[in-house]
Amino acid sequence: MAASLGGAELPPFTLENVAGKGKGLVANHSISPGSTIIAEAPLFTTEGLSNPATTEKDLAATVRSLPKESQRAFLSLHNNNPGRGEPLSNIVRSNGYPLGPSSEVGGIFPVTARINHSCRPNAQHAWSNKMQKMLVHAVRDIHPGDELTLSYIAGGASTVRKRNLKDYFGFDCTCELCSLPRKQQRISDERLERAQQLDDSIGDSKRVKRTPEKALDDCHALLQIFEQEQIFDLRLPRLYYDAFQICAVHSDRARASIFAQRSRDARVICEGPESEEAESLEQLVEDPARFENFGFSRRWESTVDDVPDGASAESFGEWLWRPKHRKLVTLNRTSFAGQLE
Numbered sequence: 001m002a003a004s005l006g007g008a009e010l011p012p013f014t015l016e017n018v019a020g021k022g023k024g025l026v027a028n029h030s031i032s033p034g035s036t037i038i039a040e041a042p043l044f045t046t047e048g049l050s051n052p053a054t055t056e057k058d059l060a061a062t063v064r065s066l067p068k069e070s071q072r073a074f075l076s077l078h079n080n081n082p083g084r085g086e087p088l089s090n091i092v093r094s095n096g097y098p099l100g101p102s103s104e105v106g107g108i109f110p111v112t113a114r115i116n117h118s119c120r121p122n123a124q125h126a127w128s129n130k131m132q133k134m135l136v137h138a139v140r141d142i143h144p145g146d147e148l149t150l151s152y153i154a155g156g157a158s159t160v161r162k163r164n165l166k167d168y169f170g171f172d173c174t175c176e177l178c179s180l181p182r183k184q185q186r187i188s189d190e191r192l193e194r195a196q197q198l199d200d201s202i203g204d205s206k207r208v209k210r211t212p213e214k215a216l217d218d219c220h221a222l223l224q225i226f227e228q229e230q231i232f233d234l235r236l237p238r239l240y241y242d243a244f245q246i247c248a249v250h251s252d253r254a255r256a257s258i259f260a261q262r263s264r265d266a267r268v269i270c271e272g273p274e275s276e277e278a279e280s281l282e283q284l285v286e287d288p289a290r291f292e293n294f295g296f297s298r299r300w301e302s303t304v305d306d307v308p309d310g311a312s313a314e315s316f317g318e319w320l321w322r323p324k325h326r327k328l329v330t331l332n333r334t335s336f337a338g339q340l341e
């Protein structure tokens, strides 16, 4: 998590002023993908703050109950709406993170809260139930002087992202992606709009059942966009999981196992080796048939031993993404066997 200097653990970042964004965290060391940058317990959570009529009063009591240093840390956090509304609630709204993707409960993490948003983030946050901590991991190589960034939103083309950031978080995004020169912005927008379409069609379960080769082609096309756009946050393990499901639904244990492995590895980068999601993916790597919708059809039936051995990266990629190609190879083999008999 931290650089070691004379036995003392130092964080690999410092809190600095960042042009146009207020304060932010800036790396002071090289950080490689998968490194834990922050592991932080909440100062407090919003559990129990369920009555909107008394939220500000309840928050005041919660903050008063904290040690002085924690009170100062909370009160110094960014307020999106200074001078308007209720100040403590504003600070919570401006800085809180949910405790997990579908949790209604939020937490205040004073270090993580200093990380600004980027539409092309170099880090990913994840709440660990097991550790009761917010974890932040690098998802790309981060160099000294780089700002640490997280994505506050799901993605999309720049107009959609800007609107969402303004509506939900109240700021005009000045991240590297939103600040691209017009021509590059257009190219990026075209790709990200296409990514959205691909993502929608990959999620269509009827299509997965009827034309899985098209769904897998879409996954491959989406992966290429993520690589071009350098998107390596949680969208990546989710994409590999979609590819896993397509293969598992059609009994292709060989590819399903490889995609589960890729999803697991990408999860570990985003969430660390203790990730519960990564642990459950490990079981699917070993036996894809544990997936609840495994074997809807036997169209691509294979065993985990059908993974090609010693293939070059290129031909392995062709095998992995091209079931049509695999079908041809199998057919050829069958007809050869027939001729020999």
Ligand SMILES: C[S@@+](CC[C@H](N)C(=O)[O-])C[C@H]1O[C@@H](n2cnc3c(N)ncnc32)[C@H](O)[C@@H]1O
Residues within 6 Å of the ligand: 020, 021, 022, 023, 024, 077, 078, 080, 094, 095, 113, 114, 115, 116, 117, 118, 169, 170, 171, 172, 173, 174, 175
């Ligand atoms: C959770 S705080 C992040 C830390 C904050 N900059 C600070 O000074 O404590 C979120 C606020 O930071 C600013 N911010 C974050 N990301 C930004 C971005 N990409 N462009 C412009 N402002 C940003 C906005 O004011 C936003 O409301």
